[in-house]
Amino acid sequence: MKTRTIIGLEIHVQLKTQSKMFCGCRVAFEAPSNGCVCPVCLGHPGALPVINRRAFELSVLVGLALNCKIAPFTKWDRKSYFYPDMPKNYQISQYDFPLASEGSFDVVVAGAARPVRIRRAHLEEDAGKNVHDAGAGTHVDLNRAGTPLLEIVTEPDLVSGDHAYAFCVELHRLVTYLGVSEGNMKKGQMRFEPNINVAIEADGVEYRTPIAEIKNLNSFRAVRDAIAFESQRQIAAWTDDHGYVFGKAPNENRGWNADRGVTEFQREKEAAHDYRYFPDPDLLPIRVTPEALANFRDQLPELPQARRSRLQSQYGLLEDAANTIVSDRATADLFDAMVVAGASPELGAKQFVNTWQALAKDQGLTIVALGVSGERMAKLAILVEKGGVNKTAATTLAEVMLTRPEDPESLAKELGLGLERDAGATEAWVDEVLAANEKAVADAVANPKKAKAALGFLRGQVMKLSGGKADPKLVGELLTRRLEQLLQ
């Protein structure tokens, strides 16, 4: 028996707009319940919707970034359903003319790029929220009703929980890079819903299990774990009962229970026609002219994947460093500013990741929130590069720079962190170490097998004696000269 998991994703991205999709109400969930509502989003009869231009523009940017075709003509449809959190009894969405379609997005898994086709992306409005208050019953909060949502649907090209995980992380990075969404998953600003089934090959016949759509995934890890669980569950269900196949057994919605690590049955899924889609008579279609489309293309920033490749090809950074630097746009911008200000990319990247990033992590901040400009970071990198301070001192300096505005060079002087360039002082350290370590000196001079190790040891002793202030290069030169003298 051979199995292959087939996964498609539906992703809802809450767009970062000031107002809702079809009315002027503020998008503000922290407001008191039902504090941001009006006749339009409350669904009062006769209230007329108006399209949020910004939401449409942001959606087109995402479509372009996902290499989609942007529809020259797109329209709005009503999706009918009855539920207390949607008082109009329909949701405005886009059915047969989505604003973007036929895209593709590369995701790197285990070092290899695996493209995922994007079927479509369309705009719709969010529903409100039912708040279940133990004892007080359930009430409805419509602050969220009418919030612009971009729904992105992939083709079933994802093959595993890990693949889906990588896709979700990369897509999240993309939308936050574009600035179209805050992307906070805990707040539901980005929701991932995988559709999963399994192709099972047994006795030369391929069977397909029914499709399950998984809900309640509020972290990337939940996406990965739920997929891994669900594909095993479906295989086991088919093994128990060969009638559990697509078309015979119903497709279903299942919810992820993170505490138990299982998916749980919610309900059987309706077919699309149950929603009775039809064009919304209150809203005009949108036409995107070639000029408008060219204008949108000009607005696209350098995207994360392109940026990562540029850091690797232009600056010769390793994949890990490039990944860390490109983790979000502000971080990547800061690094670029550091290089523009004169830091060498290689040393700059090391310091950026090992010193600054580590410092930020210690403080529970992002590197940008440390408040040190790229220019000042560059000054520290340049100081290390020209031998003004060693790496240990640079770490200390970085910490001091968080609270002091002076240049790292003057701080190094003030704090006595600069390297000792005076040959006299260094010579004295070298002599002291040579006198105290006869065995190592003998090895360095006369034992070819141990000479290299002995020299390293002696150099380490001098650095230690100097309290890290000796210039390693000068120490090396002086040591070699002294040992050569001993040979003669």
Ligand SMILES: [Zn+2]
């Ligand atoms: Zn409203």
